[in-house]
Amino acid sequence: MSPGLSYVVIKSHALMADLLTPEQMRNLAERESLEGFVEQLAGTSYGRISVDTDGDVSLALEKVFYQKFIERMMAIVDLAPANIGGFLQSYYYQRFEVINLKRIIRGKYSGIPIPQIVESLIPITPYRVESYEDLVEAESFKDSVRRLKGTPYASLVASLDLSDKYDALWPLEIALSHLNAGAVFNSLKRLPQRDRGLVRKIVQAEADVENFLVAAKQRGSRDRAHRPEEMFPATYGITIEMLREAIGAEDIRSVIEGLTPPYNEILVPLYEGDVALIRSRIRQHVYDIARKGRTANDFGFNVVMAYLVFSEIEKDDLVGIAWGKTQGIPAEDILKYLAIPGSV
Amino acid sequence: MEMKRRIGFIERGTEFLKLKRDHLAKELTASIEVLKGRRSLLLENLRGAYRAVTAAYISLGPTEVRSQASSIKAGLELEVLPRAVMGVRYPFIKVEKKPQIAGELDITLSEAAAKVLAILDDILQLAEFEARAERIADELGKTNRKVNALENTIIPSYRQVIKFIEDKLDEESLEELVRMKLIGGALARRRE
Numbered sequence: 301m302s303p304g305l306s307y308v309v310i311k312s313h314a315l316m317a318d319l320l321t322p323e324q325m326r327n328l329a330e331r332e333s334l335e336g337f338v339e340q341l342a343g344t345s346y347g348r349i350s351v352d353t354d355g356d357v358s359l360a361l362e363k364v365f366y367q368k369f370i371e372r373m374m375a376i377v378d379l380a381p382a383n384i385g386g387f388l389q390s391y392y393y394q395r396f397e398v399i400n401l402k403r404i405i406r407g408k409y410s411g412i413p414i415p416q417i418v419e420s421l422i423p424i425t426p427y428r429v430e431s432y433e434d435l436v437e438a439e440s441f442k443d444s445v446r447r448l449k450g451t452p453y454a455s456l457v458a459s460l461d462l463s464d465k466y467d468a469l470w471p472l473e474i475a476l477s478h479l480n481a482g483a484v485f486n487s488l489k490r491l492p493q494r495d496r497g498l499v500r501k502i503v504q505a506e507a508d509v510e511n512f513l514v515a516a517k518q519r520g521s522r523d524r525a526h527r528p529e530e531m532f533p534a535t536y537g538i539t540i541e542m543l544r545e546a547i548g549a550e551d552i553r554s555v556i557e558g559l560t561p562p563y564n565e566i567l568v569p570l571y572e573g574d575v576a577l578i579r580s581r582i583r584q585h586v587y588d589i590a591r592k593g594r595t596a597n598d599f600g601f602n603v604v605m606a607y608l609v610f611s612e613i614e615k616d617d618l619v620g621i622a623w624g625k626t627q628g629i630p631a632e633d634i635l636k637y638l639a640i641p642g643s644v
Numbered sequence: 645m646e647m648k649r650r651i652g653f654i655e656r657g658t659e660f661l662k663l664k665r666d667h668l669a670k671e672l673t674a675s676i677e678v679l680k681g682r683r684s685l686l687l688e689n690l691r692g693a694y695r696a697v698t699a700a701y702i703s704l705g706p707t708e709v710r711s712q713a714s715s716i717k718a719g720l721e722l723e724v725l726p727r728a729v730m731g732v733r734y735p736f737i738k739v740e741k742k743p744q745i746a747g748e749l750d751i752t753l754s755e756a757a758a759k760v761l762a763i764l765d766d767i768l769q770l771a772e773f774e775a776r777a778e779r780i781a782d783e784l785g786k787t788n789r790k791v792n793a794l795e796n797t798i799i800p801s802y803r804q805v806i807k808f809i810e811d812k813l814d815e816e817s818l819e820e821l822v823r824m825k826l827i828g829g830a831l832a833r834r835r836e
Contacts, residue, residue, distance in 0.1 A: 358706045403711040410714040420707050469715050513751045575752045576699030620702035629698055637702040 308379045309599060312607040315372065318345035319610050325617055326641040329634045334625040341618075359419075361622035366422055369615040370396075373608055383490045384601060388608065390487035391499070393427040398480040400424070400432060401453065402473055408441035409469055428452045445472065453479060478533055481507065485534065495601035498593035502586050502609065504536035509566060509582045512538050512559075515546040516570060538563060576637050583613050583639030591643075613639050647809065651802045658794040661787055667730055668784040675777040682770050689763045696756035703752050712753050717744040720764070732783040734776040737768045 320328070324344060331337040334357060342348040346368060351360035373392055377385045400421045407417035417436050426432055429451050438444040442463075445456050455475065462471035484503060488496055511532045518531070528544050535543065538559060549555045556567045562585055569577035590609035593602040617638045624634035635641055701709050721741035726733050742764070745757060 356706070362705055362707055399708070403707075406711050406715045410716075412714055420711050467717070517751045517754060573696075573755055574699065575755050576696075576703035579703045579752060616705070619705040623701050623706050624698075627698070627701075629702075633695075633698065634702060637699055 303379060305381055305384065305601065305604075306599075308376060308381075308384070309601075309603045311379060312376065312604045315375070316607055316610070319607075320344055320614055320618075320640065322641050322643060325614070325621075325638065326635065328618070329621050329624070329638060329641065330631045331625065334622070337621060337625045356626070358623040358626040362619045363423060365615045365618045365622070369611050370422075370424060372611045376604060376608060380604065383492070384495075384604065387487050387490040387499075388604075389427070390490070391484055392608070392612075393424060394480055394483045394487070396422045396424050397427045397429070398476050401429075401435070401448075402476055404432065404435050404444055405441050405469060405472055407436070408438065408444050441469075441472075452483070455479065474531075481534055491601070495605075498589065498602050498605050501589050501593070502605075505562075505585055505589065506582060507534055508536050508538040508563060509578065511535060511543055512546060512563070512567060513570075513575065513578065515543040516552055518547045519549065519552065580637045580639050580642065583616065584643050587613050587639055587643045617641075647802065647806050651799065651806065654794060654799060654802065658791060658799065661791045661794065664730055665784065665787045665791055668732070668780055668787060671729060672777060672780045672784055675773065675780060679770070679773055679777060682766070682773065686763065686766050686770055689759075689766065693756065693759040693763055696759045700750075700752045700756045704750055708750075709753060712749050715745060715749070719743055722768070729776070729780070730783075732779050734779045735772060737772050739765070739768065 328337055328340050331340050338349055346364075349361065349364055351357055351364065373388065377388050379385075380388060403420050404417055406412075407420065414436050418433070421432055429435065429448065435444045435447055438447055442460055445460055448454055448456050453476070456472060456479070459471040459475040463469060488499060488503075491499065514531060515528075528540055528547065532540055532543055542555070542559065545558075546552065546555045553571055556564055556570060558564075559567065566581045566585060567578060569575070569581070586609060590602075590606040594606035596602065617640050620637060621634055623629075704712075719741075720739070720743055723738045723740050725736045725738055727736040728734070742761065745754070749757060
């Protein structure tokens, strides 16, 4: 039985203290080496991390950061009232499960050994499928997809024909992304009306930018006979007309300039083709939405959501720093793509 | 006579080798100019591609990048064929199959992949050009050594031998003339 929303809110307030500050994140990115990064991290709530140095250290660290985020999320889900817990589980678990399914399908398609596919999965317990092992052990990627019959992903089987037709995986990946988007919007209904605003803002901002990036990617590629309505089942601040305009635009700059804030600012790096910078900007924007949401209501669901949003962005930034450190990337090149240090 | 015929043949060969040397030197100079330009352009493009790949890794995380990269349907397939310029063989790289991406790549990664694919041809062409310039330089060195050996050692030594033989022959014919004159004088005196 849940101790109630108030308890979860107080707990979230307390757990916020464990999160890394922008200053701490900057210091971590500025460490000279991976050892320095791990050493500095030992002084935070992550404690001393020991990773198996036989394999790729950045992959091992990525797993550690994912586990930490999942622990944090589960600590909230376990305490939250059923509707909020159900929403959070669906919001995060569904997303991670879709990522895992994509990784399984890609792995099977390219004939990667089973242990390697299993190793690449986000360490969560299966959410809407019975077992990942069962899917990984299938004979082929088609067999893996067919094994999804009887799950909420059963409609994916229909995309196999398209996958066959194009001899490509993208029909399956697009179908999975759409399934995930649909599930997130459905799960929003579990939240009380007053609590939907923050999540809606986050989901819509992410979906708008993602839609625009997909539209920008479609520019100049005439080989896919997708209609914009099929490609973008859900649009919000950036309408389907704007996306259509982006697909057909010779110069993307004029389309971006015609968008409303914050999109016309977030998408500016597209002029230079630096798409990764857009991702860090959207993360910063989501970080800001969560922070403002928390300021607007410091005693409700917004605090819980803000804590999880901050945690997830922290995980993403740490994964980026860890990889950058293993590769010896200069600090300024890492910092450019981080969301938290830039959110000050 | 045989020696003179031979040295004529060697001199003509030397002239041909000199022509080859000059042609190779011209080819090498042109190649080096092209290489300089192409190399700096390629380095700039490589930096751009590396930045894009780095950004994709930091943005998506290494596991996701690796997973998406695994959806590349076919790897790069090349065939290396021989070609020749002035008898110098160098490798010519023919692209049989370019990598094809089967999955729906994240745009961050697809930008990086596009940048890498765009410079793939440049990398191969530069490799081919560098191998060509290297082989031409090798051949130029060899030709130069041959020309020098012919001009400075073989031809002079042949000339010396010919001169020696000619001197010997001249000497012998002079001796013969003197002998004939002495014999002629003796015979004339006997008739008197």
